[in-house]
Amino acid sequence: MNTKPLVSILIPAYNAEKTIESCLDSIIVQESNNYEIVVIDDGSSDNTYSRLLKYKDKSQVTIIRQENKGVSLTRQALIENACGKYVLFCDADDFLAPTAIQSVCSVLPANDSDKKSKADLYVFGYNLVRIGEQKSVLNRNLKPGLYGKNEYAKYHVRGFDDLYYSALWNKCYRRELFFEPDKLIFETLIEDVMFNVDYINRCESVYLSNEIIYNYNQIGESLTRSNRGDTGTDIQSALDAFLVFYDKALETYHEYEMYIGRYICLKLLQLKKRAKNINDWEREKQIQVVLEKYRSRIGFQYYIALFKMDILELRQKIKKLVYIR
Numbered sequence: 001m002n003t004k005p006l007v008s009i010l011i012p013a014y015n016a017e018k019t020i021e022s023c024l025d026s027i028i029v030q031e032s033n034n035y036e037i038v039v040i041d042d043g044s045s046d047n048t049y050s051r052l053l054k055y056k057d058k059s060q061v062t063i064i065r066q067e068n069k070g071v072s073l074t075r076q077a078l079i080e081n082a083c084g085k086y087v088l089f090c091d092a093d094d095f096l097a098p099t100a101i102q103s104v105c106s107v108l109p110a111n112d113s114d115k116k117s118k119a120d121l122y123v124f125g126y127n128l129v130r131i132g133e134q135k136s137v138l139n140r141n142l143k144p145g146l147y148g149k150n151e152y153a154k155y156h157v158r159g160f161d162d163l164y165y166s167a168l169w170n171k172c173y174r175r176e177l178f179f180e181p182d183k184l185i186f187e188t189l190i191e192d193v194m195f196n197v198d199y200i201n202r203c204e205s206v207y208l209s210n211e212i213i214y215n216y217n218q219i220g221e222s223l224t225r226s227n228r229g230d231t232g233t234d235i236q237s238a239l240d241a242f243l244v245f246y247d248k249a250l251e252t253y254h255e256y257e258m259y260i261g262r263y264i265c266l267k268l269l270q271l272k273k274r275a276k277n278i279n280d281w282e283r284e285k286q287i288q289v290v291l292e293k294y295r296s297r298i299g300f301q302y303y304i305a306l307f308k309m310d311i312l313e314l315r316q317k318i319k320k321l322v323y324i325r
Contacts, residue, residue: 005083008036010087011040014043014044015045019092023092024052025095030098032102036062039092042071043067071191072186082175099211100214104122107211117145117146121172126164130218144209148204149203149204152206178199200252265302265306268290
């Protein structure tokens, strides 16, 4: 492209031969042209790369192929190859709404003299697409508009498990903040949640829009949420990730230690149950020791986490009963 685009759309692709074309097609038909697409084939073993080559003559599309490095390092490489002032992430099995780029560009200031609301993070609505149903998610308690970091924090610390707050793909990031004061690094587990907490630590303001820009196909479960085929190594990795997350979240939102502590205790309780389910007594004991440390720090919030754990288990039992019927 001759001039730098306003928005870089970054797509990590791994074995995405069935979806990558519909994903790219949803972007290149957008009315606005103030964007670029950077897609990295992360060592796919299927026909993903041959599907991508169909777009090699599109001026706004950059295709990169690399040996498999995983989604975290691939996202890092995407950021480093982007040219836009702002960055929008897209997964290869999802697709953008027809007016997504137009909606994004309508709120992003193109330059310093632009009178539009200048924010470090822009959060948009999205469609949650499941088999046979679609649900629009527009906001979480806050009305559209510009908010300071502290006002946004009140809701973010209560919604770490909420896709509206934790996902990357319904947000536009100011690219320069990825490198200032130092390089922002993707973690390998719960990377989206950790990345957003790290990024917001660099922010001063957040802009919320009710425009829907993304269609998220909800399939599969992450290592930290699923106990299918669990191993002690899986549980240990998740435990280590959540303990790192606690420190990161506390650094960003130090005045909300009680809420952050409650979240961590809930996650540890879930990990303890997973360890029990696979008869990993040593790891279950280890998690209990960590839990006791956090219980002494957050007091009553620990019992709220216990109560929330009971509610989540009750919901799972009800879902199973409904499914059986």
